[in-house]
Amino acid sequence: MEVLVTIVEFLAVLGVVVIVHEFGHFATAKAFGIKVNEFGFGFPPRLLGIRKGETVYTINALPLGGFVRLEGENDPTQPRSFASKSVGARVIVLVAGVVMNVLLGVVLLAGFFMFTVTENQGPTGITLQDRTPLEVRSVAPGSPADAAGLRAGDVLLEMDGRPLESLDDLVGGINANLGAEVEWVLEREGSRKAVRLVPREDPPQGIRGEWLAASPWEALKLGVQRTWMVPVALKDAVVDWVSADGEVPFAGPVGIAQGTGEWAREFGLIALVPLAAILSISLAILNILPIPALDGGRLVFVILEWLRRGKRIPPEKEGFVHIMGFLVLIIFIVAVSYNDIARIVEGGSLLR
Numbered sequence: 001m002e003v004l005v006t007i008v009e010f011l012a013v014l015g016v017v018v019i020v021h022e023f024g025h026f027a028t029a030k031a032f033g034i035k036v037n038e039f040g041f042g043f044p045p046r047l048l049g050i051r052k053g054e055t056v057y058t059i060n061a062l063p064l065g066g067f068v069r070l071e072g073e074n075d076p077t078q079p080r081s082f083a084s085k086s087v088g089a090r091v092i093v094l095v096a097g098v099v100m101n102v103l104l105g106v107v108l109l110a111g112f113f114m115f116t117v118t119e120n121q122g123p124t125g126i127t128l129q130d131r132t133p134l135e136v137r138s139v140a141p142g143s144p145a146d147a148a149g150l151r152a153g154d155v156l157l158e159m160d161g162r163p164l165e166s167l168d169d170l171v172g173g174i175n176a177n178l179g180a181e182v183e184w185v186l187e188r189e190g191s192r193k194a195v196r197l198v199p200r201e202d203p204p205q206g207i208r209g210e211w212l213a214a215s216p217w218e219a220l221k222l223g224v225q226r227t228w229m230v231p232v233a234l235k236d237a238v239v240d241w242v243s244a245d246g247e248v249p250f251a252g253p254v255g256i257a258q259g260t261g262e263w264a265r266e267f268g269l270i271a272l273v274p275l276a277a278i279l280s281i282s283l284a285i286l287n288i289l290p291i292p293a294l295d296g297g298r299l300v301f302v303i304l305e306w307l308r309r310g311k312r313i314p315p316e317k318e319g320f321v322h323i324m325g326f327l328v329l330i331i332f333i334v335a336v337s338y339n340d341i342a343r344i345v346e347g348g349s350l351l352r
Contacts, residue, residue, distance in 0.1 A: 006261030010253075011063055013260055013272055015041060017101065017280045018066040021287070024100030025068040025093055032089045035071035035080040042066065064253055064333065074315035083315075087306045094299045101284035102227065108277035110223030112270070113214045123174050123199035126150060131218065134164055136186075148197035151188070158185035168229070174199045226274075230281040253333070255340035292325020 018041060029036050035054060040046075042060035049058040070093075072081020082090065125143020126136050134156040139145050156164050159173045160182055173182065178201045185194050214222060256279065263271045287295040301321075305312050 002261070006257060006264075009264050009269075009272060010257035010260040013276045013279060014063060014256070016276055017104070017283055020104045020280070021097040021101050021283060022066045022068050024096035024098075025070075028093045028096040029068065029070055029082070032085055032093065033080055034082050034085060034093065036068055037071055038067070038069040040067050040069070074319055076312075083312075087302055090302050091299065094295050094302065095288070097295055098284040098288045101280045101287075105227045105230070105277040105281040105284070106220075106223040108223075108273050108280070109226045110216075110219040112219075112273045112277070113222045114216055114219035123178055123201070123203050124197060125203075128156075128167065128170075131214070131222070132166060134167065134170060144197040144200055148184075148195040150186070150195065150197075153188070155187040156184055157187055157192070159183070227277075227281055230278055231285055234282065234285065254337045254344070258340065258344060291329065293322045293329060294325070297322065297325055 022039060022041075026036055026039055037054070038056045038058060040058040040060055041063070043062040043064055045061045047059050047061055049056050051057075070082040072078030072083050074083055075081055076083040078084070082093065085093075123144070125140035125145045127138045128134050128136060136145075136150055136152055136154045136156065138152050139150050156170060158164060159170065160177075162169070162173070164170050164173075178199050181196055181198050183194055183196050185192060187193075260272065260275060263275050288299075289296045290300045291297045301313055301318050
């Protein structure tokens with residue numbers, strides 16, 4: 001039953017992210033008069049198709065993404081074809097999905113920060129507003145923070161000798177030391193004070209985050225800030241992986257599904273909101289890369305056409321490149337999924 005619930009949660013999160021992305025392509029294509037033959041979730045074989053107007057809306061068997069099939073993607077001779085439109089129009093259609101994913105990430109994160117309120121049930125029992133300085137707003141009675149003598153109004157400065165520059169620094173440090181003693185340096189009424197406490201591994205039931213709801217303007221700023229942090233974190237993970245032979249910083253469908261279930265069980269269904277935001281932003285980053293078969297790869301050919309003063313790459317050559325790129329992408333997904341399955345078999349988790 002748990003596996004079934006995880007699959008449903010994963011498909012719900014992925015469905016929102018994919019549909020928003022493809023809607024960006026769909027809406028801009030329609031706006032430029034391009035015929036949209038199919039709007040599909042997942043990849044063939046087709047499970048279900050409904051025609052409305054000139055477009056068939058489909059649900060397909062492989063839930064690894066989605067697609068919008070446009071008329072004449074490489075053939076400018078066909079009426080209302082994608083290839084017959086100007087370079088500017090094609091660029092807008094190609095980047096629209098990425099833009100929609102970034103906007104979705106900002107909106108989801110802003111909404112999360114604006115409406116999410118915890119009940120002092122985190123590993124340490126404190127609540128803070130998600131902004132700097134990290135001022136303690138309340139302390140739960142009987143919690144580790146309460147036992148250590150923390151009070152409302154304390155400002156957290158350091159954790160085990162490391163400066164706390166954001167809530168992420170604090171939460172990351174807490175989650176890395178569950179059940180182990182940590183030292184916090186705080187400021188109280190102009191004086192610095194060191195306290196020791198042990199973040200509890202099994203806090204009371206409830207969302208395990210430690211923040212208070214932000215105002216709409218603060219929530220929007222936080223949404224933009226956290227959106228920018230995703231590519232930065234991904235870049236750092238890739239650098240660490242290459243330089244230090246660390247863990248593979250990618251997860252395939254299996255790993256993302258596992259993480260979705262873990263987040264929902266650990267933090268409640270509300271945690272699927274920031275997860276969907278992170279997935280949406282990550283999808284935007286992946287799609288804008290110059291990888292054949294993806295938006296960025298197709299964008300390269302449009303830019304090359306512009307640089308060549310309107311001289312197109314032969315459609316058969318471009319089509320071959322995209323097919324090969326798609327095959328390489330599938331092989332990569334299979335390899336990453338194998339790594340995910342191996343980690344799951346060994347009892348690994350995406351949260352630790």
